[in-house]
Amino acid sequence: MPKRTLILAVMAIVCLTTAGARAQDQAGQTGPANEAERGFGWRNERPSLIFGEDVYVSLRAKAVFDWRGFDPDLEEDTFDLNVARVGLKGELTRHFDFEIEREMDEDGVWQDWKDVYVNWDTFDLFQVRAGRYKLPFGLEQNLGRTEIDFIYRARISTQLTPARDKGVTVSGRDRGLGYEVGLFNTDGDIGKLTEPQFTPGAEDDLGPTFAARVTATVFRPFVGEDAALRSLRVGVAYTNGNLPEGLNSLRGETPYGYDYFEPVYVKGRRQRLGLEFDWTPGPFGVRGEWIQSREDRLGQGLGNRDLSDFLGTGWYVYGTWIVTGQDKDDNISMRRSVLHGGPGAIELALRYEQLSFGSASSEGLPERNPRAEHLFENRDRIWTAGVNWYVMPYVKVVTNAIHEDFEDPARTPLSGETSFWSGVLRLQIVF
Amino acid sequence: MPRRHVASPAVPDALIAVVVWMLALLAGASPAGAQTAADLFNPTVLHRVDLLMHSQDWEKLKQNFQENTYYPADLQWNGQTVRNSGVRSRGLGSRSGTKPGLRVDFDRYSTSQTFLGLKSMVLDNLTQDQSGVKESVTMRLFARLGVPAPRESFARLYVNNELIGLYAVVEAIDKDLLARVFGSIDGNVQNDGYLFEYNYLLGSPWRFDYLGSALDPYQARFDAKTKEDKSAADKWGPIEELVRLSNDTPASALAPMLEPRLDIAALVRYVAAQNFVAQNDGFLGYDGMNNFYFYRLEDSTRHVFIAWDEDNAFLSADFPLNTRHEENILMRKLMEASTWKAQYYSVLQEAADSAAQAEDGQAEGWLLAEMRRQLDLIGDAMREDPSKPYTNDEHAAARAALLDFPAPRISYVRCESARATGAALPAGCS
Numbered sequence: 001m002p003k004r005t006l007i008l009a010v011m012a013i014v015c016l017t018t019a020g021a022r023a024q025d026q027a028g029q030t031g032p033a034n035e036a037e038r039g040f041g042w043r044n045e046r047p048s049l050i051f052g053e054d055v056y057v058s059l060r061a062k063a064v065f066d067w068r069g070f071d072p073d074l075e076e077d078t079f080d081l082n083v084a085r086v087g088l089k090g091e092l093t094r095h096f097d098f099e100i101e102r103e104m105d106e107d108g109v110w111q112d113w114k115d116v117y118v119n120w121d122t123f124d125l126f127q128v129r130a131g132r133y134k135l136p137f138g139l140e141q142n143l144g145r146t147e148i149d150f151i152y153r154a155r156i157s158t159q160l161t162p163a164r165d166k167g168v169t170v171s172g173r174d175r176g177l178g179y180e181v182g183l184f185n186t187d188g189d190i191g192k193l194t195e196p197q198f199t200p201g202a203e204d205d206l207g208p209t210f211a212a213r214v215t216a217t218v219f220r221p222f223v224g225e226d227a228a229l230r231s232l233r234v235g236v237a238y239t240n241g242n243l244p245e246g247l248n249s250l251r252g253e254t255p256y257g258y259d260y261f262e263p264v265y266v267k268g269r270r271q272r273l274g275l276e277f278d279w280t281p282g283p284f285g286v287r288g289e290w291i292q293s294r295e296d297r298l299g300q301g302l303g304n305r306d307l308s309d310f311l312g313t314g315w316y317v318y319g320t321w322i323v324t325g326q327d328k329d330d331n332i333s334m335r336r337s338v339l340h341g342g343p344g345a346i347e348l349a350l351r352y353e354q355l356s357f358g359s360a361s362s363e364g365l366p367e368r369n370p371r372a373e374h375l376f377e378n379r380d381r382i383w384t385a386g387v388n389w390y391v392m393p394y395v396k397v398v399t400n401a402i403h404e405d406f407e408d409p410a411r412t413p414l415s416g417e418t419s420f421w422s423g424v425l426r427l428q429i430v431f
Numbered sequence: 432m433p434r435r436h437v438a439s440p441a442v443p444d445a446l447i448a449v450v451v452w453m454l455a456l457l458a459g460a461s462p463a464g465a466q467t468a469a470d471l472f473n474p475t476v477l478h479r480v481d482l483l484m485h486s487q488d489w490e491k492l493k494q495n496f497q498e499n500t501y502y503p504a505d506l507q508w509n510g511q512t513v514r515n516s517g518v519r520s521r522g523l524g525s526r527s528g529t530k531p532g533l534r535v536d537f538d539r540y541s542t543s544q545t546f547l548g549l550k551s552m553v554l555d556n557l558t559q560d561q562s563g564v565k566e567s568v569t570m571r572l573f574a575r576l577g578v579p580a581p582r583e584s585f586a587r588l589y590v591n592n593e594l595i596g597l598y599a600v601v602e603a604i605d606k607d608l609l610a611r612v613f614g615s616i617d618g619n620v621q622n623d624g625y626l627f628e629y630n631y632l633l634g635s636p637w638r639f640d641y642l643g644s645a646l647d648p649y650q651a652r653f654d655a656k657t658k659e660d661k662s663a664a665d666k667w668g669p670i671e672e673l674v675r676l677s678n679d680t681p682a683s684a685l686a687p688m689l690e691p692r693l694d695i696a697a698l699v700r701y702v703a704a705q706n707f708v709a710q711n712d713g714f715l716g717y718d719g720m721n722n723f724y725f726y727r728l729e730d731s732t733r734h735v736f737i738a739w740d741e742d743n744a745f746l747s748a749d750f751p752l753n754t755r756h757e758e759n760i761l762m763r764k765l766m767e768a769s770t771w772k773a774q775y776y777s778v779l780q781e782a783a784d785s786a787a788q789a790e791d792g793q794a795e796g797w798l799l800a801e802m803r804r805q806l807d808l809i810g811d812a813m814r815e816d817p818s819k820p821y822t823n824d825e826h827a828a829a830r831a832a833l834l835d836f837p838a839p840r841i842s843y844v845r846c847e848s849a850r851a852t853g854a855a856l857p858a859g860c861s
Contacts, residue, residue, distance in 0.1 A: 369540035
């Protein structure tokens with residue numbers, strides 16, 4: 001039996017068993033556990049080992065299976081085990097929480113560690129997190145992969161944000177205003193150096209990176225508890241880190257891994273600025289982000305002259321509507337799941353996004369040369385339409401139709417073709 | 432309505448003359464206006480070529496000279512600059528980390544960019560030829576004999592204003608060369624056929640024996656340079672067929688079978704010309720076939736050979752005229768046919784005559800005069816070359832040896848051709 005089939009079977013059995021158990025045990029507690037609840041039980045809607053009043057460990061697992069089709073054909077695999085992860089999450093007294101998560105590949109071989117951190121959360125206004133986790137930059141990037149409303153994240157989330165790194169963050173929240181400020185070892189997994197060409201020893205010069213994010217539910221002080229505007233949240237975020245010399249810039253990549261803008265030579269600082277917007281009135285959701293990365297190219301021109309900054313600029317906006325009527329908040333109610341004879345929750349979603357890369361300078365003829373002053377821009381514009389079916393607790397089926405349109409015909413997945421359709425059906429099991 | 436007369440201002444003739452003179456000066460001050468690829472490949476001029484690169488790219492190119500990684504560069508020649516070209520290390524045995532052989536693609540980062548109408552060119556590092564001129568002399572002779580060959584000139588190469596050394600500027604075998612060499616056939620410019628660079632496989636010498644019906648072995652040897660997106664059957668199927676028929680068809684029936692697929696006369700001419708210059712590493716090379724391009728004419732099934740990399744020429748004046756004819760299946764069968772055998776020796780005679788013919792005002796034959804001219808042209812630059820892998824004394828010895836080649840070779844070829852064809856021996860044959 002192929003390992004991916006084995007993973008699917010194990011996850012399905014665990015899921016059905018735990019979903020059934022959870023249906024009978026409506027505890028899902030968040031408060032202190034009493035004597036009777038200790039041992040194996042439920043905590044925060046997950047199977048957990050509860051050691052005491054406020055010490056517990058929950059088991060977490062994710063398996064995501066994709067079936068894909070392409071027009072024109074890109075010779076990609078039809079099936080893709082998108083992610084398989086196992087982890088532990090819990091609390092160590094009322095003052096600390098933690099998470100450990102690791103990924104495995106299709107052959108069952110352990111891959112990178114994902115989240116490994118501990119958080120001191122005694123005070124709402126001043127918390128400290130240390131370990132490896134996502135930098136506080138990017139609204140969608142800071143949601144889990146299985147928590148987003150589409151199969152693939154927006155391109156700005158996967159290409160312009162830093163994602164995970166080792167570091168320390170101070171954060172706090174009060175009356176709808178939140179802040180996060182952190183210092184990280186390098187520049188995150190997305191910004192790391194992976195190219196074969198860079199100055200020897202450059203790996204050690206990447207980072208440290210400073211990151212900060214402020215969010216605010218701006219209408220919260222002015223409206224009532226049930227007002228639709230209460231959930232409207234805006235935010236701004238910024239990063240700044242050292243960038244070593246080499247072919248190490250950020251890049252443009254499609255959801256299927258084609259580089260439509262390959263890295264260029266950079267040196268100096270890498271900065272990011274992000275603006276975000278999020279609103280979930282009733283069954284509707286509206287979300288948008290704008291991000292720009294700016295990378296120095298000091299001494300990177302022919303003859304070692306300085307070049308204008310390398311820019312990655314993109315944005316997305318999308319809307320969702322749960323046609324079965326549940327509220328679009330952090331957890332869509334599963335009281336009408338198929339286990340209870342209902343349809344579950346069905347959500348429609350539509351997103352438009354674009355991401356472009358180029359140079360700050362537009363003087364002279366544009367070139368694709370990675371040391372050009374005026375870089376030939378390439379832009380990926382994507383429409384994504386989808387249906388999300390929350391079948392029952394832990395199980396979600398998503399289908400997306402994706403249309404990509406590239407600006408530069410010379411840099412597309414199929415030379416000369418600028419428009420591409422793809423369709424993806426995803427089964428995800430998460431608990 | 433009465434017509435209104437407007438008086439034209441009188442323009443002094445002197446003013447007009449001054450303006451015309453200034454325009455002429457401006458035109459003359461712009462070298463870009465008059466220069467062409469022919470100027471770049473002008474073999475009578477020692478050029479200067481400058482590459483402006485990032486210093487680290489140049490160091491990486493030298494360190495990783497066995498790789499084909501491209502690096503961006505601006506190229507300057509004769510007051511003209513072509514920006515954002517792609518430069519990479521090139522060659523087989525000539526690859527060097529000290530004095531890299533270079534390929535310059537003007538369209539690497541901009542598909543429409545050309546320089547003097549060229550999409551690319553080669554800067555040959557001359558590391559395998561201590562005389563420095565064997566290949567360029569050979570290509571000039573080939574051109575005289577009607578063998579498809581690239582144009583060449585010489586240049587001092589500077590990278591970031593530092594002298595790297597003496598290089599040969601070689602016309603790349605690409606669509607521009609195809610159009611120039613093959614011109615128009617039936618109203619169709621011959622620049623869009625299937626072009627292959629022969630890929631010498633170390634330890635696997637090939638002499639046109641059949642490699643089987645699978646296309647992989649042909650793909651490994653014939654590196655497609657055009658129409659890369661075509662199917663394997665389109666690209667290598669006709670080559671497999673040509674090789675199969677060459678092997679399976681008796682010598683007596685070979686010509687009519689191959690003619691639709693191969694320009695036999697051109698092949699015989701090419702091999703004879705290579706033999707005349709005693710090229711030991713060409714179509715009938717010491718380790719199998721090597722150093723050529725193969726072109727299937729546009730809208731045709733016919734193939735032709737194009738000369739490449741002739742720096743192992745001029746091995747010895749008594750290089751036998753039938754060297755390795757028996758080893759190569761195609762050549763062996765062709766030489767069994769009296770027509771092609773006669774053609775082969777006829778071309779050898781033609782080459783000898785061409786080499787011996789004195790041009791206007793010259794006291795010596797063309798080949799010797801051309802060798803001397805090129806050696807004199809590069810003499811100072813060769814001696815000043817800081818990167819060459821041989822000494823000035825070795826270059827001087829190679830120069831002397833080369834100049835000793837033409838006279839005895841011409842005599843040898845004339846005598847041995849006569850012997851091979853049963854013709855009367857020329858005077859002086861022993």
